Amino acid sequence: MHHFFISSEAVKDGRITITGSDVNHIKNALRMRAGETLLITTSAEEDFRCRILSIEEKQVEAEILSREESRELPMRFYLFQGLPKGDKMEWIIQKAVELGVYQVIPVATKNTVVKLDAKREKAKLERWQAIAESAAKQSGRGRIPQVGKILGFQEALQWAASLDRAWIPYEKEEGMEATRRELAALSGEVTSVGIFIGPEGGFDEEEIRQAREAGIQPISLGKRILRTETAGLAILSLLMMKAEGAF
Numbered sequence: 001m002h003h004f005f006i007s008s009e010a011v012k013d014g015r016i017t018i019t020g021s022d023v024n025h026i027k028n029a030l031r032m033r034a035g036e037t038l039l040i041t042t043s044a045e046e047d048f049r050c051r052i053l054s055i056e057e058k059q060v061e062a063e064i065l066s067r068e069e070s071r072e073l074p075m076r077f078y079l080f081q082g083l084p085k086g087d088k089m090e091w092i093i094q095k096a097v098e099l100g101v102y103q104v105i106p107v108a109t110k111n112t113v114v115k116l117d118a119k120r121e122k123a124k125l126e127r128w129q130a131i132a133e134s135a136a137k138q139s140g141r142g143r144i145p146q147v148g149k150i151l152g153f154q155e156a157l158q159w160a161a162s163l164d165r166a167w168i169p170y171e172k173e174e175g176m177e178a179t180r181r182e183l184a185a186l187s188g189e190v191t192s193v194g195i196f197i198g199p200e201g202g203f204d205e206e207e208i209r210q211a212r213e214a215g216i217q218p219i220s221l222g223k224r225i226l227r228t229e230t231a232g233l234a235i236l237s238l239l240m241m242k243a244e245g246a247f
Contacts, residue, residue: 001039001049002030003137005144008042011064016040016050018060027055038062045072045142072142073243076102076192078163079232080156082199083107083114088229093128097135097145099236100243102192104132105148107156111201121150153207156196157214166194166216169231170208173220182217186242193239197232 004026010017018026018040026032032052040048040062047068053061079101081092093104106128108114116124128147136144151159160166167182186193196203196216203211208218221234241247 001037002026002032003039003041003140005041005133005137006043008044008046011042011046011048014064015053016048016062016064018062019058023055023058023060026052026060037065039068039140041142045070047071047142070142071140073100073102073240074188075186075190075239075243077236077239077243078102078160078192078194079104079236080107080151080160080194080196081105081232082109082197082203082228083112083150084199084228085113089124089128090131092229092232093131093147094135095233096236097132097141098139099233100141100240101145101236103146103148104128105156105159106150107153107196108150109153109199110204110207112199113201114199116150125149153210157210157216160194160196160216161214163192163194164190165192166196166214167219167235168196168203168208168211168216169221169226169235170203170218171220171225172208173218176220176222178217179219179221182219183238183242186239195232195235195239197228200228 004022006018034052034054037049037051040050047070048064049066049068050062050064053063079096081104083106096104125147132147133144221231226234
C-alpha cells in the first residue's frame with residue numbers, strides 16, 4: 001500500500017486532503033484512481049487507511065476507512081554515526097530507518113576523513129533527509145526520522161547526556177558482560193538509547209576515555225571487528241527485537 005505523510009490539519013470530518021508534490025506523485029507517477037486505498041500518516045503520528053474519493057489538479061480527497069496500529073517502537077533509538085567515506089552514510093541511514101531508529105546524528109570524530117564545507121554539508125543533509133523519508137514510507141513507519149546536523153564529538157557527548165542510556169561499541173572492549181547487562185537493563189523505564197559508531201578508522205582511545213567520563217558505556221559486539229556500516233545496524237537490530245518483546 002502506498003504511504004504518504006501529511007499535516008494533521010489536513011484531517012477533517014473523516015476525510016483527508018492531500019496537497020503539494022504528493023498530488024503529482026499520486027496522479028502521474030503512481031497513476032492511482034478513485035477507489036484505491038493508501039496509508040496516510042499525520043504529523044501527530046496517527047496512521048490511517050484511506051480510500052481515494054477524487055483526484056483533482058491540486059489536491060486529492062480521501063476518506064478514512066480505519067485507524068491503523070502504530071508501527072513505531074516504544075523506545076527511541078538515536079544513532080550517533082561517525083562520518084564514513086563515500087556514499088556509505090546513505091546506506092546506513094536507509095537501513096537504520098527501516099530498523100526503527102528515531103534520529104540519526106552525523107558525527108565528525110578524530111578519525112573522520114570526510115571534510116564538508118557549509119555548502120556541501122547543506123546538500124548532504126538534504127539528500128540524507130530525503131533518503132530517511134523514502135525509507136520511512138517504504139517500511140511503513142509512523143514518522144519520518146530526522147537526520148540532525150553534523151556535530152563534533154564533544155557536542156555529540158553533550159547531546160547524549162539527556163538520554164536514558166548511551167553505548168559506544170569498541171573493538172578493544174573485552175567480553176560480552178557489559179553488553180548483556182545493558183540489554184537486560186532496557187526496562188519500561190528506559191525510553192531513549194544512544195549508540196555511538198565510529199568512522200572507518202574507529203574511535204581514538206582518547207575519545208573512548210572522554211565517552212566513559214560522559215557516562216557512555218563501552219560495549220562489545222563480539223570477537224569480530226565490524227565495519228562502520230555494519231556495527232550500528234547490528235546493535236539496532238538487537239534493540240529493535242528487544243523493544244518488540246522478542247527477548
